[in-house]
Each structure stands twice: as C-alpha cells, then as structure tokens.
Amino acid sequence: MGSVSVFTKIPNLLKELRSCLPAVQFHEITSGVPNLCIQILDKDDKLKSSEIIVADFNLLAPVLYNLPKTKWVQGTWAGVDKLMPYIQQDNLPAFTITRYSGKHFGRIMAEYVLSHIVNHERDYLNVYKNQIAKCWKQDGKISDYRVISDLNIGILGLGQIGSWIAEILHKFGATIFGFGRKPNLDKNKSFVKAYYTKPTLKDFLQNCDYVINVLPNTPETKGLLNGGVLKNCKDRATVFINVGRGSIISDGDLIQALDKKWLSSAILDVFNEEPLPESSLLWSMPQVKITPHVSAVSIARHIAEQFMDNYKLHMSNEPIPTTLDLSKGY
Numbered sequence: 001m002g003s004v005s006v007f008t009k010i011p012n013l014l015k016e017l018r019s020c021l022p023a024v025q026f027h028e029i030t031s032g033v034p035n036l037c038i039q040i041l042d043k044d045d046k047l048k049s050s051e052i053i054v055a056d057f058n059l060l061a062p063v064l065y066n067l068p069k070t071k072w073v074q075g076t077w078a079g080v081d082k083l084m085p086y087i088q089q090d091n092l093p094a095f096t097i098t099r100y101s102g103k104h105f106g107r108i109m110a111e112y113v114l115s116h117i118v119n120h121e122r123d124y125l126n127v128y129k130n131q132i133a134k135c136w137k138q139d140g141k142i143s144d145y146r147v148i149s150d151l152n153i154g155i156l157g158l159g160q161i162g163s164w165i166a167e168i169l170h171k172f173g174a175t176i177f178g179f180g181r182k183p184n185l186d187k188n189k190s191f192v193k194a195y196y197t198k199p200t201l202k203d204f205l206q207n208c209d210y211v212i213n214v215l216p217n218t219p220e221t222k223g224l225l226n227g228g229v230l231k232n233c234k235d236r237a238t239v240f241i242n243v244g245r246g247s248i249i250s251d252g253d254l255i256q257a258l259d260k261k262w263l264s265s266a267i268l269d270v271f272n273e274e275p276l277p278e279s280s281l282l283w284s285m286p287q288v289k290i291t292p293h294v295s296a297v298s299i300a301r302h303i304a305e306q307f308m309d310n311y312k313l314h315m316s317n318e319p320i321p322t323t324l325d326l327s328k329g330y
Contacts, residue, residue: 003027005047007055008076016304017054021311029055052314054307058082070095072314074307075324076298078105078161081217081245084329097324098310104302106164109243112295113165113212114148114172116267120239120289121145146209149173152236154208156224157244158189159330160322161296162214167191179204181220198224205232210239216330217245225249230257237264243295246271255281258288269295 006014007029014028027046047053051071053060060073061083067073070093075083078101087093119125123141130137148169154177155166166176170191178185178192185195196204201224205211211233215221225248230240240263242248249257251272257263265287271280274293282288310320324330 002049002051003046004052004054005029005050007047007053007059009056009059010076010298010300010303013054013076013300013303016300017307020304020308024311052311054303061086064093065091067093067095072096072098074310075099076303078296078298079216079245080324080329084326087326089327092326096314096320097326098320098322099324100298100303100306101160101322102306103160103164104299104306105296106161107168108296108299109161109214110165110168112243112269112291113241114168116241116289117148117151117153117169117210117239120265120267121147147173151175151209152177152207153210153212154179154204155192155212155214156248157214157216158185158192158195159214162212163189165212165214177204177207201229202232205230205238206235208233208238209236210241212241213244213248215244215248217247218329221245222247223250226253228253228256230262231260232262233257234260234262237261239263239265239267241267243269246274251280251282255285258285263287265289267291269293 003025004017005027006017014026017024017026027050029047048067049069050067051069052074053067053070053072054074054076056076057080064083064086065088072095075098078099080099083097121141122145127142149172151174153169153174155162156179158166158178158180166178166189170176176192178189178195179201180195180197183197185192194207215224230253233240240254240257254266258266267289268282269291270293276282276290282290310322313320
C-alpha cells in the first residue's frame with residue numbers, strides 16, 4: 001500500500017498522525033494553504049493514486065470524483081454539509097467515507113451542553129454581572145437552582161455524539177428521553193428512560209425540561225420543529241439547546257416559540273445562516289444565548305487517534321462505525 005494522503009487545514013494534524021502511526025507513510029497535500037485550487041489537485045499524482053485519504057470535507061469535495069484509486073476517505077469533521085452537495089445520488093463514490101465522530105467529539109459536545117445547563121440553571125450570567133458591580137446577591141436562581149438530577153432532558157438524535165451527551169448527563173442523574181429515526185432503541189442504551197420517533201414527537205417534547213438537538217441536516221430532519229410543534233413544550237417552559245444543525249427549525253418559528261413562551265430560553269450554536277446576520281432578531285432576545293458554532297471543534301490529536309483505530313479496522317476488512325451512508329446524508 002502507498003502513502004496516506006493528508007489534505008487539511010487543521011494545524012498539527014500531520015504531526016499527530018505520524019505520532020499515532022509511525023510505520024505509515026503520510027503525504028501532505030496542503031497545510032494551511034488558503035486558496036488551493038482544483039487544478040493544482042488534479043496534478044497531484046500521489047493524491048490521485050492514494051488508496052487512503054485523510055481530509056477536510058470542503059477541500060476534498062470538489063475532486064471527489066477524480067480519485068480512481070481511493071478505497072477509504074477519513075473525514076476530519078463530524079458534519080457533512082460541505083460534502084453532500086457534491087455527491088451524485090445516481091453515481092455514488094465507490095469508496096468508503098467516514099466522519100470524525102465518536103467518543104472524542106461526543107465528550108467535547110457534552111462539555112458544552114453540561115456547562116450551559118449549569119450556567120443557565122444557576123444564573124451565572126447575573127452572577128458575573130453582580131461581580132462587576134461589586135454586588136453580593138443571592139436572589140432567584142442564583143441560590144434557588146435546579147440540579148441536573150432534577151431535570152428531564154430530551155436528546156434529538158441518539159447517534160454516536162448524541163449518545164455520549166445522553167450517557168454523561170445520565171451519570172449526573174438526569175432522566176433521559178431519546179428521539180431517533182430507528183423504530184426501536186438499541187439495547188445498549190439503557191441510560192435512556194423512554195424512546196420516541198417522529199409519530200410521537202409531541203409526547204417527547206411534553207416530557208422535557210431541556211431539548212437538545214444533535215440531529216444532522218437531512219431531508220428528514222429539516223424543519224422537524226417547524227409549524228408550532230414546540231407549543232408542546234409550554235407546560236415545562238423547556239430550554240432548547242441546538243448543537244446539531246440550524247435547519248431543524250426556521251428562525252421565524254424559533255422566534256415565535258420564544259415570544260409565545262413555549263420555550264423559556266434557547267442556547268444556540270448553529271444557525272440556518274452562518275455567520276448569523278447582524279439583522280437577526282435572535283441577537284437581541286434576552287432569553288437567547290449565542291455561540292459561534294464552536295460547541296465542538298476538530299482537534300488534531302483526537303482525529304489522529306480515531307484514524308488510528310479506524311485504520312486498524314480498515315486493514316482488517318472490518319466495518320468502521322462512523323461510515324457515512326451517502327444515500328441518506330449521515
């Protein structure tokens with residue numbers, strides 16, 4: 001087998017790959033080059049002859065159908081939004097494509113979710129404001145707060161990332177409700193108290209103090225929460241956390257749910273348009289917290305460790321858990 005081509009803008013990834021797999025020869029296509037064009041890639045014989053490629057999806061997508069020797073592509077991202085527009089459904093690539101996902105990404109995403117729940121429940125935003133004002137206050141939620149074990153938390157999407165979030169919150173005592181596309185819950189997910197699918201979405205929403213969206217952007221998930229369905233959250237004053245994709249709900253429907261108090265708050269890391277335009281009403285809504293799509297980032301060491309594990313599976317002709325189903329888009 002020849003060298004593994006590495007096509008990425010992620011700092012230090014090549015170094016980490018070589019550290020994890022010193023016996024493997026890696027060929028660097030680019031390292032932080034800002035505007036690498038397709039013409040240059042077309043002339044890279046090693047890329048075109050590589051059986052294995054590690055790549056950022058946005059960089060590789062334009063030349064996806066010019067890789068005649070490729071057997072496996074390991075992506076450096078969990079999301080595939082930049083890749084799927086290039087996929088020809090009547091002519092799917094013949095090689096395997098795997099996402100960067102699993103325990104590393106799941107843990108980082110869980111950190112984001114956990115920290116925001118604690119910050120919200122204990123009203124730390126006002127605590128910090130009081131500190132600036134040199135004001136000792138214990139009013140309201142600052143001292144009269146819910147702990148995680150008081151909460152019913154619903155996870156939209158129980159894939160590799162969503163399951164990590166669910167399991168970690170369960171270990172803190174939360175009651176977990178799951179939502180997914182499969183008709184039945186996997187037997188190894190005993191941390192989920194009850195499982196729901198699209199026909200029972202309303203029941204799912206009625207049970208949750210927090211709803212956390214981890215679903216990808218697919219035709220089945222787009223607009224899932226549109227059309228006033230979030231009115232089912234009103235009785236519990238649900239908090240909505242979105243770390244999946246903005247397409248789960250239109251901005252207008254989300255703003256309506258907040259204005260009508262179907263949702264008490266929203267913690268948003270992903271949006272229908274990114275960067276979020278300055279004109280968006282979400283910026284100025286006091287019950288909304290916004291982060292710039294940073295809930296989980298691709299860390300070189302973690303990608304290399306996952307590639308090492310997947311490389312062993314690939315060399316043994318065993319299935320890789322994060323393999324992308326191109327016909328479904330996730």
